Amino acid sequence: MSGVRTLVDLLAGRRDADGLAPRDWDGVIGAARAEALLATLAHRLADAALPPSVAALFADQRAAAAVARAQALWEAEMARRAIAPEGIAFVLLKGTAYAAAGLSCAEGRQIGDLDILVGWHDIGRAEKELIEAGWEWVKSDPYDDAYYREHMHELPPLIHKARDRMIDVHHTILPRTHRVTPDALAMIGDAVVADGGFAVLCPADMACHCAAHLLADGDLQGGLRNLWDFHCLTRDFAAADAGFWGELDARAALHGLRAPVQRAARLARDLYGAALPPGWNRREPRDGWFVRRLLARDDWGRPTHFALQQAFYIRSHWLRMPPVMLAKHLWTKWRKG
């Protein structure tokens, strides 16, 4: 069995770690590293019987993830100090939000950039305050800069000159040119405050954003990790609130995200063994392509199924912008090499 399949089975709890031969771990670890799931797996198997060298590697991963989490939360605190005194409300998104809210998917989760959401009307002021506090532009290319400002759902990325950490300031969760337009103001208005004092999206919106990020805005690179987030979020929210799936459906309808949310739920069922309520538990033939794409990784951590990856890459652009604009964009990018 391939390493990436075994990885999914181990995360889902369908397979016991002690059933693996020592050398099976190479493929599992290789795929998990490539999918940014190694420390997640290390947490999942914290109490499992493992070969000594795997146990040691996993302990390293858990320790490193704890440091990375503290650093990510510190970065959120730095952003808060830069923009909150000006009365700009902001909501943490993705990995930093999961860590700030103490959610189970944050255990071992790699956190890259700091992602925050601010209201459209506040975006100019937020940018100014961040630059005053030491963040700088990364993109120097005028086309890219203008593209971000006119068409994207976030400012061009900023990087802090002393700490070398990136911040993405979003004003909505999908590109402005995307076929779907979620209600960002409703997301900000209904945000909840986590224990540490940071605002995060309410449970249903958090799951909506996760599904949109996984299926509506990208070519599914790193999709296994995003799907693991979705699986953990929906499982835990449903366990805490029996009405969660209904709220999620209503909220997804409000944002125009019912299709990606339902597909994410089915994929979480098919790969991670999620239990879905009646009404969600359908079969959809096209899901098979998504499963194949999510598992396109060999035992050396290399991507496989080149044509399928390309197809999903084209699909991501197709969703993101209308055809004429896409043609113009690709033409400009191609001429610039």
Next chain:
Amino acid sequence: MRHSTRIAVGPVQFRIGSDWRAPIDALDRLYAGYPKDMARPADATVRLFAARPWRRWLRPSVHIGGDFIVPDALPLPLSMGLLAAEMGMNLQVALGWRRHMLLHASAVARDGRAVILSGESGSGKSTLAALLGEGAWRLMGDEFTLIEPASGDALGFPRAVSLKNAAIAEMAARVDPARLGPLLAGTPKGDIRHLIPRADAIAAMHEPARPALILFPRFGGAAAIEPMAPGEVFVRLTEASTNYVALGEAGFAALARLVRETPAFGISYPDSAAGMALVEQLWAEAVR
């Protein structure tokens, strides 16, 4: 991948895969004397690959990949496949290893205590350590020295020493030719030839050593010793560490303790003999 091998250096078990046989054969010859555990899962994966299928035969060039990649790294011609493998192994350790604090430094040990030599490329730290390793010292490594956060001990990483340019002739005059790898002429780093550490150094590669001395060698100029204040040592070693920031508080504690407990000096030396004499002199004072 088509061809692969496994190599254990210090605490790291590598899995190295390649689209070509030659780099794997060269690695197997160089690391034949190292302990081999084919059943142990790998800690780090290195991939040597052709960017396009036809480039396996047509002007073959070796791209370096693995668990961690450097996006703009230039490929090397297949004749330098061994260098590509070495760079790939270093890269995985530098970017991926978290169990210890990594210092980009060579080290030698005697009686369970270590001399750590830190410096830029060209400072002579590798040559000095290799030369000392042919005498009364155990070579711990020429590239990385690992500091265990809990104990403060140094651990070795005695990979095959990467001799460069003038150091090749200097070592070739002293060691059994069977311990030298093939000459890689005209690489981006100049001429390179690998030296297999002595069998006793390989056998002792898991033995920790207490840091006794930190030296910052500088090749060239009159022989001189310059005591170094802890603040400067600390800053220099943060720059010499590839994972200091990633280790967070544990890295800070390990480094602070190392600097507090270990005397440090800058040394300048006109030739290897003078450099070795300075190390012996400072060692005698440090362990007295």
